[in-house]
Amino acid sequence: MKWIYRIVTAIILIGAITIPFMMKNKQGEPMMSLPNIDDLSPSEIISNVPSLPSDRTVYKWKDATGVWHYGDQPPEGVKFSTLVVNDQTNIIQSTPILEVTAPLPKTATDSDRGNTPTYTPPQSNEDTLTLDRALNIVDDAHAVRDMMEQRNKQLEALTRNTEKK
Structure with a gap:
């Protein structure tokens, strides 16, 4: 029984798709048609290209x-x-690129802060990631992780104290 419903549904769908190709419009032509081989010639394709900028x-x-x-x-x-x-001009303005005219001020050094490593942003002439900079980034990530773990421990201690009350 399922197969009969499937076959009837497929026939209805095929009919719904093919009817616009068979129905005639006011000019006596089919409402829809597939392109002919002449429609795909290079001259037809080129004629549909927008005109040169004016x-x-x-x-x-x-x-x-x-x-x-x-x-x-x-x-x-x-x-x-x-x-x-x-006519072909892009009227959307791009984002201006700010030029760095003076070097950025130095931040506190590792010895001033204790043993906490800091990341120094690359200068204008540095555009590659060096091993030292990569190690600085990894050390900073470890420092942030440690700080977050300490903060989580403090929050857990606070929540335990409030639950006991």
């Missing part, structure tokens, strides 16, 4: 209230300036 002239002027206006037609009786805009 420059457009835009007019800019300020009205009596001080508001700037832009248009593709020059305004009548108002002083305006002409801007030439390329």
Whole structure:
């Protein structure tokens, strides 16, 4: 019995998919059709490529209230300036890259802090990870782990004291 339902469902789906290919529109052509081999020729593909970048002239002027206006037609009786805009120009500004002009101030050294290692950020001319810097990062990670374990022990002690009360 399951097979009959499956076959009937498959026939309904196939019919629903093929009907738009058989139905005619107002011009007497099928509503949907598969592309012909002529549609895949290089000349057809190239004709669908957007045109080369074109420059457009835009007019800019300020009205009596001080508001700037832009248009593709020059305004009548108002002083305006002409801007030439390329259609293919990216108008989204990128994030500016800040240049470091002076070296960063040095932080406290290991001897000032005791035995806690610190990570020093790379200078502007350093762009590779050296063994010393990698070891500094690992030591800092171990120090943070130890600090977190101490904090967890303190929190556990506090929660035990509140549970006893």
